[in-house]
Every structure is written in structure tokens, then in C-alpha cells.
Amino acid sequence: MTVIHEKLVDTNAKMRARDVSVYYGDKKAIDEVSIDISPDYVTAFIGPSGCGKSTFLRCFNRMNDTIPVARVTGTIELEDEDIHGNAMDVVQLRARVGMVFQKPNPFPKSIYENIAYGPKIHGLAEKKPDIDEVVEKSLTRAGLWDEVKDRLDESGTALSGGQQQRLCIARAIAVDPEVILMDEPCSALDPIATAKIEELIDELSGRYAIVIVTHSMQQAARVSQRTAFFHLGKMVEYGPTSDIFTNPIEKRTQDYITGRYG
Amino acid sequence: MSPITLILIAIGLGLAGWLAGRAKAWSFQKADANVRLVARPTYHAWYVAVWVVLPVLAFIALWSFLAPQLVMQTVLASPGAEGLPSFGFQRDSILSEARAVATGSAQGVFNSDAEALIEPFREAISHYNLIGLVVTVMIAFAGGAYAFLRVKPDFRARTRVERTVMIVLLLASLVAILTTFGIFASLVFETVRFFGMVSPVDFLFGSFWGPDPMSNPEAADGTRYGAIPLFWGTIFIGAIIAMIVAIPLGLMSAIYLTQYANPKLRAWVKPALEILAGVPTVVYGYFAALTVAPAIRDMAVAVGISGASTESALAAGVVMGVMIIPFVSSMADDSIAAVPSAMRDGSLAMGATQSETIRRVLFPAALPGIVAGVMLAVSRAIGETMIVVMAASTAANLTVNPLERMTTVTVQIVKMLTGEGSFDHPATLSAFALGFVLFMVTLALNFIALRVVKRFREAYD
Ligand SMILES: Nc1ncnc2c1ncn2[C@@H]1O[C@H](COP(=O)(O)OP(=O)(O)OP(=O)(O)O)[C@@H](O)[C@H]1O
Numbered sequence: 023m024t025v026i027h028e029k030l031v032d033t034n035a036k037m038r039a040r041d042v043s044v045y046y047g048d049k050k051a052i053d054e055v056s057i058d059i060s061p062d063y064v065t066a067f068i069g070p071s072g073c074g075k076s077t078f079l080r081c082f083n084r085m086n087d088t089i090p091v092a093r094v095t096g097t098i099e100l101e102d103e104d105i106h107g108n109a110m111d112v113v114q115l116r117a118r119v120g121m122v123f124q125k126p127n128p129f130p131k132s133i134y135e136n137i138a139y140g141p142k143i144h145g146l147a148e149k150k151p152d153i154d155e156v157v158e159k160s161l162t163r164a165g166l167w168d169e170v171k172d173r174l175d176e177s178g179t180a181l182s183g184g185q186q187q188r189l190c191i192a193r194a195i196a197v198d199p200e201v202i203l204m205d206e207p208c209s210a211l212d213p214i215a216t217a218k219i220e221e222l223i224d225e226l227s228g229r230y231a232i233v234i235v236t237h238s239m240q241q242a243a244r245v246s247q248r249t250a251f252f253h254l255g256k257m258v259e260y261g262p263t264s265d266i267f268t269n270p271i272e273k274r275t276q277d278y279i280t281g282r283y284g
Numbered sequence: 285m286s287p288i289t290l291i292l293i294a295i296g297l298g299l300a301g302w303l304a305g306r307a308k309a310w311s312f313q314k315a316d317a318n319v320r321l322v323a324r325p326t327y328h329a330w331y332v333a334v335w336v337v338l339p340v341l342a343f344i345a346l347w348s349f350l351a352p353q354l355v356m357q358t359v360l361a362s363p364g365a366e367g368l369p370s371f372g373f374q375r376d377s378i379l380s381e382a383r384a385v386a387t388g389s390a391q392g393v394f395n396s397d398a399e400a401l402i403e404p405f406r407e408a409i410s411h412y413n414l415i416g417l418v419v420t421v422m423i424a425f426a427g428g429a430y431a432f433l434r435v436k437p438d439f440r441a442r443t444r445v446e447r448t449v450m451i452v453l454l455l456a457s458l459v460a461i462l463t464t465f466g467i468f469a470s471l472v473f474e475t476v477r478f479f480g481m482v483s484p485v486d487f488l489f490g491s492f493w494g495p496d497p498m499s500n501p502e503a504a505d506g507t508r509y510g511a512i513p514l515f516w517g518t519i520f521i522g523a524i525i526a527m528i529v530a531i532p533l534g535l536m537s538a539i540y541l542t543q544y545a546n547p548k549l550r551a552w553v554k555p556a557l558e559i560l561a562g563v564p565t566v567v568y569g570y571f572a573a574l575t576v577a578p579a580i581r582d583m584a585v586a587v588g589i590s591g592a593s594t595e596s597a598l599a600a601g602v603v604m605g606v607m608i609i610p611f612v613s614s615m616a617d618d619s620i621a622a623v624p625s626a627m628r629d630g631s632l633a634m635g636a637t638q639s640e641t642i643r644r645v646l647f648p649a650a651l652p653g654i655v656a657g658v659m660l661a662v663s664r665a666i667g668e669t670m671i672v673v674m675a676a677s678t679a680a681n682l683t684v685n686p687l688e689r690m691t692t693v694t695v696q697i698v699k700m701l702t703g704e705g706s707f708d709h710p711a712t713l714s715a716f717a718l719g720f721v722l723f724m725v726t727l728a729l730n731f732i733a734l735r736v737v738k739r740f741r742e743a744y745d
Pocket residue numbers: 046051069070071072073074075076077078089091
């Protein structure tokens with residue numbers, strides 16, 4: 023069903039999804055999708071609007087649990103552990119699998135408190151000097167430290183859109199996750215802010231397993247090494263980004279990336 | 285002819301104008317299919333109707349004020365009026381008796397002098413009634429004819445009608461505003477009179493409240509007009525005890541409803557809470573006086589507190605708190621729901637639990653709205669009267685013991701105004717001073733609350 027380019031069974035996978043389907047009520051939004059996520063490469067999900075990219079992405083940190091009508095079947099493993107299993111606490115899962123949303127959503131708190139939020143609730147840092155350190159480290163990694171170090175107690179919502187999005191990435195990094203899920207992180211940003219985020223993704227890959235949903239072919243080509251093309255809830259084709267963009271096997275993939283539909 | 289009859293006539297003529305206007309507008313289209321009306325026929329109809337009704341209504345308003353005076357003048361000029369006393373109570377009563385018989389609202393007269401005036405009254409009234417009727421009809425026809433003649437295919441009837449509607453709406457909102465000003469002005473006037481008799485310092489800072497309506501109004505005893513016990517009672521019952529009940533319960537129910545309740549339950553509980561807000565306060569008063577107050581007294585006695593009375597600040601405050609739970613909870617509910625769901629998702633995606641998300645993100649973000657809700661609730665609570673009258677007594681008492689009797693500003697206002705004192709006695713006038721203070725406080729609370737809510741809205745738009 024899914025066309026998978028050769029040699030792509032991953033031995034160093036951080037997360038494995040197997041035959042995952044998602045239903046909204048009776049409606050099937052994702053149909054039997056299997057994929058591996060690894061820190062060795064950035065994975066991009068592309069596909070026309072409404073094909074289920076966000077829905078599938080939310081499976082990895084069980085954010086679909088927050089939608090009452092959503093139901094997920096199949097298995098997803100994080101380090102060989104079933105994320106729906108009894109041994110896995112959703113709070114722990116979300117600490118290990120961070121998420122960045124389409125629209126920057128800093129909390130209406132200070133920049134400092136935005137970053138300190140995760141470490142505090144997970145008890146990673148209790149004392150002020152420890153928290154200070156986490157805040158500085160996360161902001162530095164997100165490339166925001168120099169811009170905000172003098173105004174850490176200003177509200178996070180007072181930053182520009184691009185800064186807010188980097189703040190959200192810093193916030194996600196602060197709990198030291200293993201995976202970062204990004205759902206169209208640049209769609210609300212201008213080209214310069216977008217370039218900054220893409221640079222950041224580049225720097226973060228290797229340390230974190232990153233999945234990014236994007237509508238921009240160029241962005242997928244620039245930042246990712248693996249690309250999965252979705253259409254109508256199915257994963258149509260999955261392979262190295264360069265192959266998907268230069269030698270797609272499926273006609274639908276080719277049509278989409280050449281802009282014939284979607 | 286009463287104003288009501290005239291208004292009915294005006295409406296009838298307006299209807300006729302409506303039909304005529306519409307018929308004329310239609311006839312243009314019938315006569316020539318190529319004619320395009322700028323406005324739909326109903327707008328032409330309304331235009332004519334408005335021109336019939338509004339001028340007539342204006343005239344009726346003027347006339348119902350003018351006609352009785354004209355009637356009176358005519359009667360006074362009649363020969364029967366010569367024997368009247370030149371002024372005073374006697375004269376007024378004779379005139380009103382005669383008028384009552386003339387209009388048929390009384391059968392006969394006590395005062396024989398009035399006898400002679402009945403016929404002049406009757407004549408004058410019917411004379412001016414006729415004039416009123418004729419002028420009404422004339423104005424209606426004049427207005428209608430003017431509007432009717434202007435109905436043409438290219439006449440912009442719609443803009444005219446809409447402008448009229450807008451003006452009517454504007455007037456309607458002015459009524460509320462002007463009323464507020466009127467209330468305020470009368471309060472200020474009477475308050476100034478009161479402060480002419482009792483010094484504001486005695487009033488605002490004195491700690492004994494016991495106005496005596498029977499005392500000599502010329503030499504008011506300022507020491508009996510200390511309003512501190514009333515202010516304290518009001519704050520203690522309305523802003524302290526009631527809020528200790530209403531804030532936690534209201535917030536918890538709002539949090540439950542927005543965050544935990546499933547939609548079906550929410551659809552059920554929310555309207556139920558809102559019904560609570562519609563229960564008349566007298567009913568809460570019964571509940572406070574007959575159920576809560578005795579229960580509190582029994583409890584106090586059971587734990588060994590002697591001298592607990594059946595009327596207590598605690599009973600009134602608790603029931604008042606229950607009464608305003610819906611205010612607090614619906615404002616809190618709205619402000620929590622107004623926090624973008626992206627905040628909630630962001631927090632949950634960080635691995636925060638539902639309750640951490642509520643405590644650390646949703647609640648702080650919604651705080652301004654919640655504070656505003658509480659302020660509105662307080663201003664409502666301190667204006668509340670019935671519950672206090674029924675459950676906390678009318679005796680002023682400066683104490684911090686919630687089991688004792690206590691009274692509030694509003695209760696004293698009622699007591700002073702309905703008391704035996706005459707209207708220019710300081711005891712009666714003190715009601716206005718109390719009302720003035722209450723008015724200023726609630727105004728300030730509402731003003732601040734609305735500002736806070738506005739800021740809060742802007743923050744998320
Ligand atoms: N909360 C929901 N309840 C019901 N149906 C939903 C819900 N969220 C998404 N869907 C449906 O599931 C399908 C996939 O939606 P999804 O948001 O995953 O698409 P997407 O690929 O992310 O689209 P886009 O590129 O526009 O973001 C759509 O048909 C959508 O209508």
C-alpha cells in the first residue's frame with residue numbers, strides 16, 4: 023500500500039508507529055500508517071490540506087487524547103515501549119515527546135516563566151540557580167538568548183511572532199525531550215523568521231528526533247532527510263527526501279510536489 | 285379623549301399609510317416592468333407610516349400636557365368660578381372634585397361650590413377633546429400626504445427608514461442614560477440637604493447609628509447619625525461572608541464546567557445555574573430566615589455558644605453568597621473559555637496534567653475576567669436588601685461576631701424612608717445620603733470591573 027523506498031528499515035529508531043489508524047467518531051482520518059522516527063534525520067510530513075498530517079503527528083505524544091471523539095488504533099513505541107501501555111504515563115510521554123504548534127502559543131507569563139514551566143512541573147529543576155541555568159541553556163539552544171537575555175521578565179506574548187515561535191521551541195527543549203514534533207511551525211512567520219527556525223531545526227537534529235509537518239516543498243527539501251507523503255489519510259510514499267523530490271515512484275506524489283494538485 | 289385613544293387612532297392611520305405607500309410603490313412596478321425601485325415596496329410603506337405616526341405621537345405628547353391646562357383656564361374664566369377662594373387647598377379640592385364628576389370618575393360632590401363648575405368642565409373637556417382629535421387627524425394626513433407624494437421609483441426610502449430606526453434606537457438608549465443622571469441628581473440634591481443638617485464628618489466617621497424620626501428636625505443630633513456600623517455591616521455581610529461562600533464555589537463550578545464536565549452535563553448544569561440567578565431575592569430571604577438562620581443558631585448552641593440569635597449576619601451572608609454563585613461562576617466560566625485553546629494544548633503538550641494546566645495557565649490567564657466577575661458580584665451583594673432584612677435584622681451593630689444581628693446600608697434606607705419621619709426630617713434624608721454612598725461605591729466597582737474586562741478582551745483579540 024505505502025510505497026517505501028528501499029533500505030529504509032531503521033535500526034536506530036526512537037519511535038516506531040505500526041498500523042496506526044485514527045478515527046474521529048466513525049470517520050477514519052488516518053489509515054494504517056507505519057513509520058520510524060529517528061534522531062539521525064529530520065522527518066517531514068507533506069500532503070494536501072486535510073489529509074491527516076496533524077492528526078498523525080498528534081498520535082506520537084497522544085495529544086489526540088484531548089479530542090473527545092478521536093480514537094487511535096495500532097501501536098506506537100517509544101524506545102520499544104508501547105506509549106498506550108500501562109507502564110507509560112502520558113505526562114512522562116509528553117515530557118519526552120515535545121510539540122511545537124502551528125501558531126506560536128507562549129503562555130501569558132514572562133519569558134522566564136514560559137521556559138521554567140516544563141522543568142518545574144516535571145521537577146527537573148527546583149532551585150532558582152538550576153532553573154536559571156535551564157532557562158539560559160534552552161534559550162541559547164533556540165537561538166533566542168541574545169535577543170531576550172535583558173528582558174526575561176517581560177511577557178512572552180510581547181515578542182514578535184518569530185521570537186514567540188522560537189520561545190515555544192525553547193520551552194519544548196527545556197524539559198530535554200527525545201523527540202520534537204512540529205506542526206507547520208513556520209506557517210505564521212515571515213521568510214526571515216522562517217529561515218531562523220529552519221537553521222534551528224538543522225542544529226537541533228542529531229540531538230533530537232524531529233518531525234515537521236509542512237506545506238512548503240522547499241522547506242521540506244531544505245530541512246528534512248526523510249519525507250512522507252500523505253493523501254486522504256494514507257501514507258502514499260515514504261523515502262529519502264532527495265528521492266521523493268527527484269524520483270517519486272507514485273504518480274500522486276509527483277503530482278503533488280510538482281504542484282498539480284493540493 | 286384620552287391619549288390612549290389618540291395613539292390608537294394614530295396607529296390605525298399609520299397602518300393605512302403603510303398600505304397606501306406600499307400600494308403606490310407596487311403600482312410603479314405594475315405599470316412598467318422596466319421600472320426598478322431603488323427601495324423595496326415595504327420600505328416605502330414604512331416611510332409613509334413613519335411620517336404618519338411620529339408627528340402624531342409628538343403632538344399627542346405635547347397635547348396631553350397642554351390640554352388639561354387649557355381646560356383649566358377655560359373653566360376659571362367661566363362665571364361659576366367667580367366664587368372660588370383665590371388660592372390654597374380649598375380651591376384645589378373644589379376644582380378637582382368638579383373635574384372628577386365631569387369626567388365620570390366620581391358620582392357627586394361634597395362641596396356645593398364645585399356643583400357650578402361641573403358643567404364648565406364638561407364643556408371645556410369635550411371642546412378640547414374635539415380639537416385634539418381634529419388636529420391629530422390633520423397632522424396624520426399632512427404627514428402621510430407629504431410622504432406619500434415623495435414615493436417615487438428612485439426615492440431612497442430605505443435609507444430614510446433606517447435613519448429613523450437608528451434615531452429611535454438612540455432615543456431608547458438615551459432614556460436609560462438620562463434616567464441614571466436623573467437618579468444621581470435627585471440623590472445629590474437630597475444628600476446636600478441632609479449634610480446641611482448633619483455634618484458629613486459625623487455621618488462618615490461616627491460609630492453609633494440610631495436616628496430618631498420623632499426628634500426635633502431643627503436640632504439634629506449628629507452623634508446619632510454615625511454610619512460606620514452600616515458600612516461595616518454591608519461589607520461584612522456582602523463583601524466578606526458572601527464572598528467567602530461565592531468565590532470558591534463559583535470558581536470551582538466554573539472550572540468543573542469548562543474543563544471536566546462532558547458537554548451533555550454542561551448543557552444541563554449551566555442553565556440550571558443561571559436559573560439560580562433568576563430566583564427573586566425575597567425567596568432567598570425566606571430561605572435565609574426560615575431555614576439557614578435557625579440552623580446556624582442551633583449549631584452555635586450545640587457547640588456551646590450562648591446568646592446566638594435567630595437573626596445573624598452569617599445567615600444573611602451565606603445565603604447571599606449562594607445567590608451570587610451564578611454571577612461569579614458565569615463570569616469565570618466565560619473568561620476561562622475565552623483563554624485560547626492553544627494555551628491549554630501548549631500546556632498539556634508540555635506534559636502538564638489537567639489540574640496543573642488549570643492552575644498554572646488557564647486560571648492566571650483568566651484572572652482579570654474572574655476578578656471583574658467578583659467585583660460585579662460584590663456590587664450586587666452590597667446592594668441586596670431583602671435577604672438582610674429577613675435574616676440579619678434591622679438593628680445597627682458594630683461587631684465582628686458573625687452570629688450577631690447586623691444591618692446594612694440598603695436595609696436602613698428602606699427603614700428610614702418607610703418610617704414615620706416627615707420628608708424633611710434628617711432621619712428620612714439620611715436615606716439619601718446612604719444611597720449616595722452606596723451608589724458611588726457600586727459605580728466605582730462596576731467601572732473598574734468593566735475596564736478590567738475590556739483590557740482582558742483586548743489581550744486575546
Ligand atoms: N477535532 C476533530 N474532530 C473531527 N474531525 C477532525 C478533527 N480534526 C481533524 N479532523 C478531520 O480529520 C481530517 C484530517 O485533519 P488534519 O487536521 O489532520 O489534516 P492536516 O493534514 O493537518 O490538514 P492541514 O494541512 O490543513 O493542517 C480532516 O478531514 C479533518 O476534517
